[in-house]
Amino acid sequence: MISSTLRVLSLLILANFSFAANGVQSQSSVSTKFDLDSSYIGREFRIDYEGNQFLRDGLPFRYVSGSLHYFRLPATYWRDRLQKLRAAGLNAVSTYVDWGRHEPSPDEYVFTGDMDLVRFIQIAQEEDLLVILRPGPYICAERDMGGFPPWLLVKNPNMKLRTRDSSYRGYVSKWFSVLLSTIKPFLYGNGGPIIMVQVENEYGSFPACDFDYTTWLRDEMKKYIGNAAVLFTNDGNADSYLKCGKIAGVYATVDFGSGADVASSFRAMRNHEPKGPLVNSEFYPGWLDHWESPHSLVSSLKVADSLNNILAANASVNIYVFFGGTNFGFTSGAEFGSYYNPQPTSYDYDAPLTEAGDATEKYFAIRDIISSYLPPSHTPQPSPIPAPKIEYGPIILHRAGSLFEALDKVSEPGGPSRLRGLGGLVSTEYPLSFEQLHQSHGFVLYETRINRVVTDPALLNLGDLRDRANVFLDMDRVGILSRTRKITSLPMHGLIGQKLRILVENQGRINYGTKIYEHKGIVNNVTLGGKVLKGWNMYRLPFNDTSLLDKYIDASIAIAQGQPANACVREEDYRLPSFYYGFFVLPQETTTIPPQDTYLSLDGWHKGVAFINGHNLGRYWPVVGPQATLYLPGVYLQPPPATNRIILFEQEKAPCNGVDTSCYVNLVSQPVINGPTPGGQ
DSSP: OOOHHHHHHHHHHHHTTTEETTEEOOGGGSOSOOOOOTTTTTOOEEEETTTTEEEETTEEEOOEEEEEOGGGSOGGGHHHHHHHHHHTTOOEEEEEOOHHHHOSBTTBOOOSGGGOHHHHHHHHHHTTOEEEEEOOSOOOTTBGGGGOOTTHHHHOTTOOTTSSOHHHHHHHHHHHHHHHHHHGGGBGGGTSSEEEEEOSSSGGGSTTOOHHHHHHHHHHHHHHHTTSSEEEEEEESSHHHHHHHOOTTSEEEEEOOTTSOHHHHHHHHHTTOSSSOOEEEEEOSSOOOOTTSOOOOOOHHHHHHHHHHHHHTTOEEEEEEEEOOBOOTTOBOEEESSSEEEOOSBOOTTOSBOTTOOBOHHHHHHHHHHTTTSOOOOSOOOOSSOOOOOOOEEEEOEEEEEHHHHHHHHSOOOSOGGGBOSTTEEEESSOOBTTTTTOOSSEEEEEEEOOSOOOSSEEEEOSSOBSEEEEEETTEEEEEEETTTTBOEEEEOOOTTOEEEEEEEOOOOBOSSTTTTOOOBOOSOOEETTEEOOOEEEEEEOOSSSHHHHHHHHHHHHHHTTSOTTTTOOGGGGGSOEEEEEEEOOOTTOOOSSOOOEEEEOTTOOSEEEEETTEEEEEEOTTTOSOOEEEEOGGGSOOTTSOEEEEEEESSOOSOOSOGGGSEEEEESSOOOSOOOTTTO
């Protein structure tokens, strides 16, 4: 990656070619000066407190916006989703900025491809949409760690996020110097489409209530935003939220969903903003999901009725979310109420546009309500019939080998340099957390040997496990420990010399509440029969990309040449954490480029991660639901005659019995995100 300074300069230079008051402008007509204010080209978006309204270039204005997060779908699809949003009558799009994705490691900035924020903003303006930017730095959004980069906890394990903590503020300031300099040319007063910029996010729900922090953050953002856009906050619709969420000099708004009392909600806002436009910054047309719990559903009639009441109050509104998309890879997070509660890969949210971008009944109900209040869009309406999806059928998979056999090939070098061994091996007296191993996501395999006689049975205790562990003695699974089920110990029998192996999965970092700064993995000493176990080897398995997996699969194929597929695989081997692979060519009649979308059905598989052509599609866990398929964008597929590769890391049990036809997955045309769960279906 290029340095932050060069990256920012290049983005600013590119931005200089783009925006004028009414659209795209030639290079010669744009100034190279970047410290612009609203007087530079006569554009202004501001609050008229006396008239209780927004003014856009001096004229009364209100927005009906929809949340659509650029980082939750391939960049190739941005224009399609934005066009559909505009076609529903919306005149603005709202997006969070995911710091953790833009800066995956310190000083490594990513503003290209699916993270090209500048290009997303440009496309939005080209599609006649204003932009509401929500840069956090904390965003929640059901994202891993609420959008924070986990390496913050490597830099300072005791860092207090979302407070005046000087270490935390230093990293935020550095990040904002990159991000806000990048977006500055696209602020409304500077010729761009960004009319609003949010300061923090629902801070009134965070118990720190640190006004020194929020005041500092306001001033830090103001250095870049100036008067070129309106700064605002967003909090729940009650005084208890707004009393700590309101920041002096920043416009306070509220959020509430379908069925809420609109008048009461806006009264709470008026207690803190006596004058100015009414704003619901997050109107919920659906709701988020959790593994093991039923899929959330909200009726179209209820959504339309509530939206009508909001617009009838002459309020501006942002629909959260209008399009949800997908938490590809390890980007889905978790909540912690009375227990740890991770979220699935799909972020469909029962939104007006589905995970694959198809218009729903709710979409058209919302469009009809908006048409009564705002001028219609001239963008062509999307079809009420979902776009066709590929239904390819079964793909035979082959077992490459168990994780234990592949460790030296698939574990990633790294961690503290003083502790590194061969490959991805790290050795210490006591187990280390993910952060101590300099790892953000994925898995860590912890190994030690039993070196004394233990009782029969002896209790293995991991204490505060984060988050799920498969426990093995040599090659035999002796149990599963689960944070979600508050199971952190199990009885077992072990003999001197046996190898104790604990495969720990980070199921998603907490994105809401006081535990957003917690560490992952084994975070305290492990005891067996009340005695502390020492002498640990740890293998880092972040699976950030598939390069090591691809090499391992290629080597496995070479070894297996001339042998029947899945030959000599014992039934018990399918119960080990293992890697499976398969190849497929799309039908010759697949003429669209890119190919059409599809869904990967994992019926019969237990728990793991799926990769297609180097893309991490995310976690699967169909045995507990509600999600049983993974959305597979067509742009991730190779058109015929090219060959596509699929890799699964199945942690617990494959639905195979040694017969080729028993070991497969399917590409299907319909998603299953509302499957049976232990929580109610």
